Amino acid sequence: MSGTEVQSVRTDGPTADGVPAVSAQRLLQDLAELATFGGRADGGVDRVAGSLADLESRAWLAARIAQAGLSARTDAAGNVFGRRAGTGDGPWLLAGSHTDTVPAAGRLDGAYGVIAALEVLRTLHEADHPAADSLEIVSFWDEEGAAPDSPGGLTGSTALCGDDHVNDVSAYLELHVEQGPRMESTGLQLAAVTGIVGVERYVITVYGTPNHGGTTPMEGRADAGRAVAKVASRVADLAIGTDAAMVANTGCIEFLPGAPNVVPGEARLTVEFRADREASLRTAGEKLRALAHGSAAEENCVAEVERISRKPVTHFDPLLCDLVAETLAAVHPATGRLFSYAGHDASAMSTRVPTAMLFVPSTGGVSHSPAEHTPDPMLVQGAQALLHAVVAVHARHLR
Numbered sequence: 589m590s591g592t593e594v595q596s597v598r599t600d601g602p603t604a605d606g607v608p609a610v611s612a613q614r615l616l617q618d619l620a621e622l623a624t625f626g627g628r629a630d631g632g633v634d635r636v637a638g639s640l641a642d643l644e645s646r647a648w649l650a651a652r653i654a655q656a657g658l659s660a661r662t663d664a665a666g667n668v669f670g671r672r673a674g675t676g677d678g679p680w681l682l683a684g685s686h687t688d689t690v691p692a693a694g695r696l697d698g699a700y701g702v703i704a705a706l707e708v709l710r711t712l713h714e715a716d717h718p719a720a721d722s723l724e725i726v727s728f729w730d731e732e733g734a735a736p737d738s739p740g741g742l743t744g745s746t747a748l749c750g751d752d753h754v755n756d757v758s759a760y761l762e763l764h765v766e767q768g769p770r771m772e773s774t775g776l777q778l779a780a781v782t783g784i785v786g787v788e789r790y791v792i793t794v795y796g797t798p799n800h801g802g803t804t805p806m807e808g809r810a811d812a813g814r815a816v817a818k819v820a821s822r823v824a825d826l827a828i829g830t831d832a833a834m835v836a837n838t839g840c841i842e843f844l845p846g847a848p849n850v851v852p853g854e855a856r857l858t859v860e861f862r863a864d865r866e867a868s869l870r871t872a873g874e875k876l877r878a879l880a881h882g883s884a885a886e887e888n889c890v891a892e893v894e895r896i897s898r899k900p901v902t903h904f905d906p907l908l909c910d911l912v913a914e915t916l917a918a919v920h921p922a923t924g925r926l927f928s929y930a931g932h933d934a935s936a937m938s939t940r941v942p943t944a945m946l947f948v949p950s951t952g953g954v955s956h957s958p959a960e961h962t963p964d965p966m967l968v969q970g971a972q973a974l975l976h977a978v979v980a981v982h983a984r985h986l987r
């Protein structure tokens with residue numbers, strides 16, 4: 589971390605402002621135990637949605653909720669919920685995340701937000717704090733979309749948005765590891781997440797003329813491979829020149845027929861843009877079309893550009909974001925606001941209820957990897973910040 593230290597988080601008895609303190613030991617133990625489901629020798633986790641490890645971890649979570657004296661429920665979509673028993677019909681402030689993973693994942697993505705929400709509810713329940721009666725926690729089914737039969741991720745949260753139960757949800761809070769380096773590089777300990785970048789994906793197909801790779805002179809070739817390679821090499825500058833906060837990825841490239849001695853007659857490239865402004869995505873798309881057609885023409889080829897998917901920019905609820913930002917400052921002075929460059933269940937939830945997120949830093953910005961890490965004191969601090977936010981939302985809604 590750059591210059592800031594984790595403030596000591598009290599984990600015994602109430603904090604200075606009378607808000608109960610989470611148990612660091614219980615939080616970290618539960619995180620470690622959850623990581624044994626699908627645990628790998630390298631410290632990572634394989635818990636793709638629907639796998640045996642995923643199903644077993646969900647049964648474990650429901651049992652853990654019950655052991656805390658709380659009521660566990662699994663809905664038709666596979667989402668696991670927990671709340672205090674006998675607390676009426678809501679409305680509920682929902683807090684949670686997901687416990688499924690990508691293959692060869694880290695132990696924190698999703699799991700941290702679920703276990704922290706459980707710890708917050710346990711703490712409020714034991715302290716008999718009034719906010720315990722209106723808090724529900726959730727582990728959503730299949731956030732990652734990593735299974736071959738997945739509809740593409742955010743499956744459980746999207747299902748909840750179409751379920752009657754969403755009408756009893758007043759707001760949604762999700763605590764998560766950042767999965768990127770921005771907090772670490774700016775010295776932030778906690779961040780209120782104000783939205784999620786929009787994502788647009790394109791496939792560029794270039795058509796040239798397949799021919800003998802040896803006998804065809806260099807001038808006059810219609811080399812589709814060289815044309816898409818030119819596009820690929822220019823996409824980063826295109827994105828940076830459009831919006832300094834935009835990111836672009838050229839993740840797949842394919843030359844056909846694909847032989848060392850054949851000039852590629854056809855070539856394909858995928859391009860993904862992420863930005864926090866719709867205007868940037870629009871401009872980048874226009875520039876990409878021009879770049880593809882220009883690069884193809886330079887190589888005596890023609891290009892087709894197709895936008896294959898589009899997720900709009902998500903802006904979380906401004907009032908809830910303000911409330912979260914205020915409560916973070918009560919936990920640590922090094923707090924700020926961020927946009928998320930990764931997708932989350934919060935994106936689906938925000939289409940139906942006021943939503944906000946909290947981030948803690950990811951060491952080295954590493955995620956979707958067994959090397960994913962956040963120091964334990966920061967994990968505890970983040971859970972305590974979630975508890976503060978839950979109490980603040982409760983106070984705002986009921987007083």
Ligand SMILES: [Zn+2]
Pocket residue numbers: 686697698731764932
């Ligand atoms: Zn996640």
